[in-house]
Amino acid sequence: MKWIERQRAFIDFTLSSLWRRKAKNLSLLMVYALVIFLLSSVIFFTQALRKEAEAVLDGSPQMIVQRTVGGRHSLIPTDYAEKIVQIRGTSSVKPRLWGYYYHPATRSNYTIMVPENYPRPDDTVEIGAGVLRTWGPLRDGSFYFNAHDGETVFLKAINTMTNETDLVSADLILMSETTFRKIAGVPEGYATDLTVRIRNERESQTIARKIIHVLPDTRPILKEEIIRTYSSIFDWRGGYVIVLLGGGVLAFFIFAWDKATGLSAEEKTEIGILKGIGWDTSDILTMKFWEGAVISLTAFLLGVISAYVHVYFASATLFEHALKGWAILYPEFTLRPSVNAFQLAILFFLTVVPYTLITIVPTWKVAATDPDVVMRH
Amino acid sequence: MIQLAGINKTFNVGKPNEFKALKGIDLEVALNEVSVFIGPSGSGKTTLLSILGCMSRPTSGRIWLNEREITSLPERFAAEVRRETFGFIFQNYNLIKGITVLENTMLPAYPTGIGHRVIRDRAVSILERLGIESKAREPVEHLSGGERQRAAIARALINRPSIVIADEPTAHLDSALARMLLDIFAGLKQEGKTILIACHDPLVFESPVVDRVISMRDGGIV
Numbered sequence: 226m227k228w229i230e231r232q233r234a235f236i237d238f239t240l241s242s243l244w245r246r247k248a249k250n251l252s253l254l255m256v257y258a259l260v261i262f263l264l265s266s267v268i269f270f271t272q273a274l275r276k277e278a279e280a281v282l283d284g285s286p287q288m289i290v291q292r293t294v295g296g297r298h299s300l301i302p303t304d305y306a307e308k309i310v311q312i313r314g315t316s317s318v319k320p321r322l323w324g325y326y327y328h329p330a331t332r333s334n335y336t337i338m339v340p341e342n343y344p345r346p347d348d349t350v351e352i353g354a355g356v357l358r359t360w361g362p363l364r365d366g367s368f369y370f371n372a373h374d375g376e377t378v379f380l381k382a383i384n385t386m387t388n389e390t391d392l393v394s395a396d397l398i399l400m401s402e403t404t405f406r407k408i409a410g411v412p413e414g415y416a417t418d419l420t421v422r423i424r425n426e427r428e429s430q431t432i433a434r435k436i437i438h439v440l441p442d443t444r445p446i447l448k449e450e451i452i453r454t455y456s457s458i459f460d461w462r463g464g465y466v467i468v469l470l471g472g473g474v475l476a477f478f479i480f481a482w483d484k485a486t487g488l489s490a491e492e493k494t495e496i497g498i499l500k501g502i503g504w505d506t507s508d509i510l511t512m513k514f515w516e517g518a519v520i521s522l523t524a525f526l527l528g529v530i531s532a533y534v535h536v537y538f539a540s541a542t543l544f545e546h547a548l549k550g551w552a553i554l555y556p557e558f559t560l561r562p563s564v565n566a567f568q569l570a571i572l573f574f575l576t577v578v579p580y581t582l583i584t585i586v587p588t589w590k591v592a593a594t595d596p597d598v599v600m601r602h
Numbered sequence: 603m604i605q606l607a608g609i610n611k612t613f614n615v616g617k618p619n620e621f622k623a624l625k626g627i628d629l630e631v632a633l634n635e636v637s638v639f640i641g642p643s644g645s646g647k648t649t650l651l652s653i654l655g656c657m658s659r660p661t662s663g664r665i666w667l668n669e670r671e672i673t674s675l676p677e678r679f680a681a682e683v684r685r686e687t688f689g690f691i692f693q694n695y696n697l698i699k700g701i702t703v704l705e706n707t708m709l710p711a712y713p714t715g716i717g718h719r720v721i722r723d724r725a726v727s728i729l730e731r732l733g734i735e736s737k738a739r740e741p742v743e744h745l746s747g748g749e750r751q752r753a754a755i756a757r758a759l760i761n762r763p764s765i766v767i768a769d770e771p772t773a774h775l776d777s778a779l780a781r782m783l784l785d786i787f788a789g790l791k792q793e794g795k796t797i798l799i800a801c802h803d804p805l806v807f808e809s810p811v812v813d814r815v816i817s818m819r820d821g822g823i824v
Contacts, residue, residue: 226715227715228715230715230716230717230718231712231713231714231715233718234708234711234712234713234715234718234721235712237712237718238701238705238709238712241700241701241705242700242701245699245700245701491699494696495698498696498698499709500681501657501690501692501696502685502690502709502710502757503681503682503684503685503686503688503710503713503761504681504685504710504712504713505677505678505680505681505682505713506677506681507678508681508712508713595657595658595659596657596658596684597649597652597653597657597658
């Protein structure tokens with residue numbers, strides 16, 4: 226109880242001390258919060274992208290089989306499916322039709338795809354939330370496509386997808402198989418790739434080897450390989466932004482060091498007075514500890530909360546060019562909030578703890594001197 | 603009883619600017635009295651008071667307070683004695699700017715762990731007694747010289763010390779305010795407090811409230 230009352234009294238005095246030097250402390254708080262904001266924005270952003278990728282891959286098949294010609298992906302004959310399904314351990318093999326459509330009017334790329342069951346007429350499409358926004362003006366409510374044979378195809382959008390992952394559905398256009406083949410020029414009897422479902426996932430490596438044995442011109446891609454690739458891409462992107470931010474963090478620590486360690490003559494006199502009226506060195510260090518803790522915790526909370534708003538409600542506007550640099554990512558989409566407590570804890574220990582400590586060191590030097598200097602003031 | 607035996611204080615020991623501020627002082631000071639140390643500047647009054655009040659250690663010699671030896675206490679215990687036994691009124695008041703009179707008054711009690719409300723009530727009652735309760739919420743820099751002096755006294759009394767040490771308390775006061783201060787000291791003496799004053803103002807050391815005048819010169823008692 227006594228300990229709590231003491232801490233309460235020290236915190237009271239700390240808060241009024243901080244308020245007395247508001248210009249210095251507010252500027253420090255702002256810079257500090259900005260650094261935390263930038264760092265936690267990167268953490269939130271890469272974390273959210275990784276989660277999105279995991280969500281996308283969650284429902285995906287255990288294996289995709291592509292055909293390669295000249296070392297590059299090529300269309301795969303659909304009758305390959307019959308050979309693969311005979312391999313023991315596979316439960317189903319389905320051809321998949323998907324590709325990209327370049328829309329010259331707005332110079333943007335869209336993903337076009339045929340879902341497993343498309344229950345609508347051939348002259349319709351289902352579109353992702355980002356398509357309507359970026360496509361430009363429609364003609365009589367219809368999208369026009371330049372088909373592979375040069376013909377113009379008009380398709381009516383009858384449904385906007387509300388997929389839980391905006392990231393993948395943003396640029397997605399779903400259509401019937403007939404329409405897809407016409408626009409993309411994929412002939413009958415061929416598909417973009419094949420999806421393979423496997424009864425026991427632990428057998429996937431063996432099944433992949435058998436597929437290559439039976440169909441030497443194919444390349445099976447396992448789900449775990451895709452997850453690994455996505456992960457490394459997101460980690461790498463987050464990592465390079467952190468390296469860039471490293472300079473900023475260093476500059477902040479130089480600034481903080483200067484602000485926190487350089488006790489002004491006024492502060493030194495105050496420490497002398499406090500000692501003179503009966504505070505001991507540990508009381509003064511406790512007070513300074515609270516001072517550092519109040520500033521760094523406030524900055525940490527401000528930075529983390531604003532980063533959360535920035536990433537999840539403002540689509541990480543500041544970083545989009547650095548972090549979203551590939552074709553399938555559209556500039557506007559909403560990420561699902563995802564917080565990695567471990568990463569936040571590391572950020573906390575790398576920022577709050579060192580700052581609190583560097584405020585104590587110079588005080589200790591002053592506080593350890595005899596209080597009688599105050600008598601001579 | 604406060605007993606001092608062989609108190610020496612040397613500053614900058616071993617350096618070219620070494621200076622002996624106190625030279626072998628032996629003294630006994632009675633409790634519940636007002637004692638005034640007089641002497642010219644540099645005679646050692648302030649140094650002696652700071653050693654008496656556990657603010658600094660003598661280079662050699664010992665001090666007993668009610669037969670408890672206080673010169674060799676570790677810093678933490680010395681601070682505790684300083685806080686609980688002594689109340690200090692500094693020459694320039696040494697109030698902390700930017701915070702209120704009330705907060706300044708409460709400051710010495712913060713490390714004691716006494717409840718915030720108790721300390722506040724105690725501070726308000728002392729400020730009332732000293733007639734500056736109306737200034738309690740004002741920052742100290744808004745106060746006049748006399749009000750600052752009383753705020754400094756209030757702060758010195760917050761931990762209910764048995765000994766009040768005042769260094770040149772009338773240095774910045776006119777005669778009327780100096781007399782008011784002496785009245786306050788008379789009241790404290792009546793409460794049973796011991797008052798030690800360093801001063802060279804005749805208004806103080808000739809005052810009837812003073813029980814004993816101790817003259818100092820060149821670091822010794824004369």
